[in-house]
Amino acid sequence: MKAFQLQSFGVEHLQPVEVPDPQPGLGDVLVRIHAVSLNRRDLLMVLGKYDPTQPLPLIPVSDGAGEVTAVGEGVTRVQVGDRVAGIFAQKWLAGELTPEAHTSTLGGPLPGMLAEYAVLHEEGVVRVPDHLSWEEAATLPCAAVTAWTSLITDGHLQPGETVLVQGTGGVALFALQFAALAGAHVIVLSSSEAKLKKAARLGASMGIDSRAHTDWERVVLDATAGRGVDHVIEMGGATTFARSIRACAPNGKIWVIGFLGGNLPQLDLFTALRGKLQIRGAFVGSRRSFEAMNRAIAAAGMHPVIEETFPFGESVQALQSLRSGDRFGKTVIRIA
């Protein structure tokens, strides 16, 4: 089969190769990958910045969707013909994060999805909603599950609560869509009026232009009658964190989305403590959360937002596109 392999760290070392077709063993399924989506983690992995000890060569990219074309002995959960996506951490089936989840992630340390086929254990895939295209289904494993697990599984978002979403990247837009679906107010922060308009069409109740309002936390407080927001989808930038803390209602939860690099800035301790704020690391989620999310996506007929789609042969360009700053939705590669 055709695949892209990383021979040594660096985007320029991501090469198309021809490798033997993988074969499903006991309990495994063979998936014909139709599309993958990219996350910042994939870029950091390729650059050697996510885990410099990752053995190479590696087929990168964690998120992909496709059709089951063969199953190994003993498989009962999945059938040939099922439309599935891989789960990011193959060993995280339910409940809270475990250490072993970290060593079971696709696209490093385990082989990824940037290939025509992948073999996964039957426990490591979920069925995707029927109404989604392959490209749409491929956007779910990291970005959507991160947003869902934070706001819904862990955050118990309620109708009438307010969510502040920073930016319009993959996790941000899923957070916006899920929060709107759950009956919450959503305030989106972006440096682009055009993006704010698109966010409004996705269900945002309010948009704040972060260039026009550098003290945007005041706008947030005004818009919530001084109360502040219940949840922040925080991109962890040095300039935003202190403002996020001030924008929170008591007991507010700041979900810090990872892999944006750098350290967190110093925190305004006094404000954070007096509000009993929670600063919480967001790190994808379990298969159980993925399945619950899929039921919600199916029930609502929701569609993920795709910004751009590249053909398989232009996978390197797709990864490079991720480096450009401001985004609106996911970058996808169509494989077949």
Place this chain on the structure above:
Amino acid sequence: MKAFQLQSFGVEHLQPVEVPDPQPGLGDVLVRIHAVSLNRRDLLMVLGKYDPTQPLPLIPVSDGAGEVTAVGEGVTRVQVGDRVAGIFAQKWLAGELTPEAHTSTLGGPLPGMLAEYAVLHEEGVVRVPDHLSWEEAATLPCAAVTAWTSLITDGHLQPGETVLVQGTGGVALFALQFAALAGAHVIVLSSSEAKLKKAARLGASMGIDSRAHTDWERVVLDATAGRGVDHVIEMGGATTFARSIRACAPNGKIWVIGFLGGNLPQLDLFTALRGKLQIRGAFVGSRRSFEAMNRAIAAAGMHPVIEETFPFGESVQALQSLRSGDRFGKTVIRIA
């Protein structure tokens, strides 16, 4: 002021009287009642079946809404002109139910709202959403707070979950509306096709005619791909409970709405235990839940469903109307 007073138990002993206007003391507010709504508890109270030891005379009816026309010394939470509703349990401000909440309920043991004015402590009222009429605001304190507290505060309802609502009474329709608002599937069970059609317009995904499908739990299981529902709003009837248990998904929660009288029938222990089902008593909720609910109602522009409205003078007829079985929404009395 004019009021209705219960001199001795029995609907026929509910009499219009002229009593002195109440005066707000330290920390109190005076509310000009514009509308009240009726709950089954009010009827049982009048009949002497809710609490036969209730001292009389009593101004009955717990749920009412009106305008603050005066405040006592030291009041800071509320201002003259505020549109408010009383909270059912005056001492239940937040957190879990306490014994003292039970002795602080309006319409018995404390005086109720079936009067032109009521004095409440400033901690015992909440502001109602601006877009609601007085009649609509008056429906909230018991029925809406019960549905909200069960499904949202305690039940952590998620988008994509499924809720089975039995009937179309006050609590049932609020449960339907809140569940739809939270992105859940709602299945309504009713003996009337006409009511099912109206429920669909309120957001129900599916209706089941309980006369056409006496084994309605099979229809529920079929509709959920054999999985069952995550929540049941259970009216506790002898014929439905065993079916509700069988209609539940593992970990399903059956919220038993009170005051319908009688005992629960025997439970199908084996099925209930193997599913780790939760059978949970629903009993209104705290002021904090009421306030969170009001934010959600305001954000969504939601309107409660009123079946019928009586003038103040026909309060006895209004109570008698409650006794007739099948309903669709709330019964309201307009006072001023």
Place this chain on the structure above:
Amino acid sequence: MKAFQLQSFGVEHLQPVEVPDPQPGLGDVLVRIHAVSLNRRDLLMVLGKYDPTQPLPLIPVSDGAGEVTAVGEGVTRVQVGDRVAGIFAQKWLAGELTPEAHTSTLGGPLPGMLAEYAVLHEEGVVRVPDHLSWEEAATLPCAAVTAWTSLITDGHLQPGETVLVQGTGGVALFALQFAALAGAHVIVLSSSEAKLKKAARLGASMGIDSRAHTDWERVVLDATAGRGVDHVIEMGGATTFARSIRACAPNGKIWVIGFLGGNLPQLDLFTALRGKLQIRGAFVGSRRSFEAMNRAIAAAGMHPVIEETFPFGESVQALQSLRSGDRFGKTVIRIA
């Protein structure tokens, strides 16, 4: 190897047999079983009352502990020499109960532990605390995990709360020990003064002789200054349930321990609802709960209570012993 096999339902049809030694496949481990413990479910299974559709022959008994003597290809979680117990539901690793957990239980539908060897998937075993004997370790999978999951994992038992434990069977004594470990008050209900004395030595704060106090719920209320208890370990008998409801504090949780047969009696709806009680089916628990429990047992140096131990050859007598009513701890069979 030697095993006991059920050829047809009935204790008298449980026969010693010689069967081929099981071999560990990909991902499997071979366990030399040293001891098993019995649960009422095992007896019901043998009698054909738990699941009359269970295919036979079957090696019964779900709970056993032993040493890993071989591992199949690809095994990484477990090593030869590890002291392990099987988990009751082989597919319930973490999080909430799923339907597939029910079809993955040992001792039916899957083969059980009443044999010299068992093969389990490496995900289906947990290491047992070093300080426990084989007999003690064998008591954990059903009874201890049920008590732990109810009170600790799901019930969030706090220091200073009160737990009412009915009887002195396997689950009851584990509940007593875990509750004492967690800093809770424990009240034990038993028809035997001798058993109450032994319960006191295990950490019970108070014992109530249910023969001397048929209205024992009054004694409970008196002992808790009228407040009632926060948790009941309820054996589900027809005579106790209504009393348990009256013995509960507001928000009390009644954990109904399964497999005692029969239906639940009618419930006192009004009291249960006004207290916002929770009646919750208890059904073992996940591997994650089992592992957390083992950490607590190890940290505390706790020892399970074994009432009687039978040699392997007297397995039938051991099962018959379970039928006799009143117990104090677990029945164990020593295999090697």
Place this chain on the structure above:
Amino acid sequence: MKAFQLQSFGVEHLQPVEVPDPQPGLGDVLVRIHAVSLNRRDLLMVLGKYDPTQPLPLIPVSDGAGEVTAVGEGVTRVQVGDRVAGIFAQKWLAGELTPEAHTSTLGGPLPGMLAEYAVLHEEGVVRVPDHLSWEEAATLPCAAVTAWTSLITDGHLQPGETVLVQGTGGVALFALQFAALAGAHVIVLSSSEAKLKKAARLGASMGIDSRAHTDWERVVLDATAGRGVDHVIEMGGATTFARSIRACAPNGKIWVIGFLGGNLPQLDLFTALRGKLQIRGAFVGSRRSFEAMNRAIAAAGMHPVIEETFPFGESVQALQSLRSGDRFGKTVIRIA
């Protein structure tokens, strides 16, 4: 009555004064204060660093205990002769923190307890356990409730979990005692071997000398078989925070105890996120938590740790004593 009053900010401006005895109004109780305890917040308040806008003069100090000597009209919760402590945030009765709790705290903005008498609303006091002396009871309102609310109410601490406690100040020792009571492992970090010995006598499983082990997080990881701890009682120092993050197990919770001044240092984002850690502001707790804690203290016969007791006349010296760094327990002033 005699009191200490702050005329202007600065410890030197804390002066003994004679002021009129306070009188209980409607719903109030008059408390004869027997002892108060000091918290860092009291010192910061006196220095004008906690809230520079605090109106003066002020009777400082939030935590005190005493006997009810008179009750105002309408009081039902409390009786003359009751032994009570004030709750820190007078308006925080139950549930989650609210903005109004912040403006209802004793010792600023409301008058404090460094006086012979205090008047509080009947809702603003709790009964203290019978076995505690006045000095012991006075230590509870801030330090003990902060530790309890973090680990128990919010943190759902389980038997067998591990808690890392930094230092041996008031909150730290209560956290140690409550964690031990709940069946948890406790690791104490201190720069003093003598204090570690005393901590062991209070129930600590392990002590780490932070001078001998500057890389103490490695010792923690070794002691937990590489797993890390489930909870950290974090004093928020610039040198410890990054180590605390590395010392945590996945899903670990770092409870940041406030009022130690300064900003939090930069966080190690990558480690924190990959572990789904929670960094949570700890801010005292509700009356409901206080009452639950008192039940646990009473049940266990637990005694708070008092480091030093000053007579009323030496209140200024007591406050100054707080400034000296390393402590072991609470500083108390005996008033009568």
